[in-house]
Amino acid sequence: MAAKKQAKLSERDTKTLAKINGIARQALTQASRGNNPALEIRTRTLSNISFNQKKKLIELGDKTQSREFFNVAMARKFMQTMLVASKCKNLIDEGKTISIRQMFYVCKHTLDGSNENTFEDQDESDPIIEDLEVGIDALREELHLFAKRRGGLVGPLVVRDGADDIDLARMGSGAWLIPSICEDNVLKFVRCKAEFILFVEKDAVFQRLNEDGFWKQHNCILMTTEGQATRGARRLLQRMALELKLPIYVLVDSDPWGLYIYSVLKQGSINLAYESMRMAVPDVRFLGMSAYDYKKFTMPKAAEIKLTKEDSARADQMKGYAWFKDKKWQREIQGIIDNGFKMELDSLLAKGITFMAEEYIPKKLRDKDYLQ
């Protein structure tokens, strides 16, 4: 799999290549001096993760783990890391991107003169990719690897993706599928007339609001990720927050899982703590549904869904999170527990098909009725 054609490298690609070459050179130098080649990689365990109160981000700490070549327990992982790094180098050279599943197949082979495979299955290659991200401080996307994409976008925004200018205000009843890789060497914002971004958890809610012309009337960007946001969607949201300087309002179901979707957008996740800096949007606003909307909007009994044991346990757990310690969040979570029920955005339709677009959201925006 030699580099077939040398793609013209962007500044970002040049930097990433230098990082990959760096670890390779370091290993070589150590070996040629008769030392034991080793990689120092920050450990991705709960004990090395903390909430940075000042930056309002979940962060990975400085504890590291050594991965040595001349160590029976570590040699396999050392080799695997170098193999993945070399394949990423090829991808950057060729200007191509692949999925992490595809990377597994690109790397998997039987070592000459043995029965040993480089990788047995993807459970083995995925953590190596994460190691490499942390080890050389490069996003997976910078290594030319793409994650799943999910969700869509519409609104008064023109983006440039490769050679194409795409007007997200002209998507009909459909939407523009959020790309896996939303880095600035691929995706640029050309023109934006939006005044804010409305992020909705569920696609069915997005479709309802789109059909009602909500974003046209309120001059905003409408975005959905169909549940927990993908890496691409989080990067895109952060870039829109920073580059377009737009306020972002988030609409999720009133339950611990909805709150957690908001929370990941805001301060990052435990799993991807090492990338919070490049993905989290600390200013993002929680517009709803709040546990207190039930009374405020005199919701019908049909909206109630009894909390399960799992829901209650999760709510209790979330009350303990450092990033939910503030009184307003404790009150919000307690509100769900006290209600004894959760509510879905969809239940707003019990008040009328267009109630959400015409009354619920406009009132919440008007009253600045959100948490941050």
Added chain:
Amino acid sequence: MAAKKQAKLSERDTKTLAKINGIARQALTQASRGNNPALEIRTRTLSNISFNQKKKLIELGDKTQSREFFNVAMARKFMQTMLVASKCKNLIDEGKTISIRQMFYVCKHTLDGSNENTFEDQDESDPIIEDLEVGIDALREELHLFAKRRGGLVGPLVVRDGADDIDLARMGSGAWLIPSICEDNVLKFVRCKAEFILFVEKDAVFQRLNEDGFWKQHNCILMTTEGQATRGARRLLQRMALELKLPIYVLVDSDPWGLYIYSVLKQGSINLAYESMRMAVPDVRFLGMSAYDYKKFTMPKAAEIKLTKEDSARADQMKGYAWFKDKKWQREIQGIIDNGFKMELDSLLAKGITFMAEEYIPKKLRDKDYLQ
């Protein structure tokens, strides 16, 4: 939830309204004559489903079930069906669409002077919607209900969706998200320069082919549904087959589940047998991966994934299906069983990042190496 504004009705909407009014009028007439109002609905059980050899479709038979108002066991369902029908009428009047989850909330309420709810949960309302579809012979989409959307499309095709003309050749690294409702009153084909459609099961494969410019080079439409196709995607594919008269090639993983995705596109599914006529595309071609591609393309051992017991059982089951009785299909399924392994499209990357776009697919197309 009165009709707020009377939308201008399309021909299709007018027809659907007439069907809904028909069952309401029938029930009223029966009641006023002192008869027992009843609905006759075709039963959606396995025993009423068969494979039509001539049309090459899985079809629902003529066995019906009566649903009577004055019958304790049936009264609840009769009322529920009428309730859903009346809410669908409202949606059509207002020119709005909602999800089936949202329909549950629109319908759910406590009956006056009782503790009885119209619906307890969505498991109760979904089958009623299916009953209504079968009962009045209208697609869910014609009742203004949308299902989940998933998957995307790119290629030399311009579609008109509402007021927007969308050029699917200018989607950058992204794609146009396939809408939930692809009926001809919403979506029109404006201009098509494509010569065929390439349907790929997996989004990661779609992204790889899109990046390699496959559809530009081969002048085709590239489509993915990320696994089993949604209703919207199947309707779109059928409309493209009939209206654009394009041949369709399907690429799925070489395993019983991949073959089944192809099979649902081709002759419909058991679950949605009553809609095969409006969703299936009998001419769709199975391009790969075939069990015999392993030798044909000298695939590396890395491509092999051992069949599980579940895979083998599923393969045996599929050999028994009426629509796979033909010798060529028996040979294809037996090929998987004899190999003892399955293969993913992603594994083609073991032969090179661009092997799929530059060698595998072009050779299969050139050699007309497909099953139909």
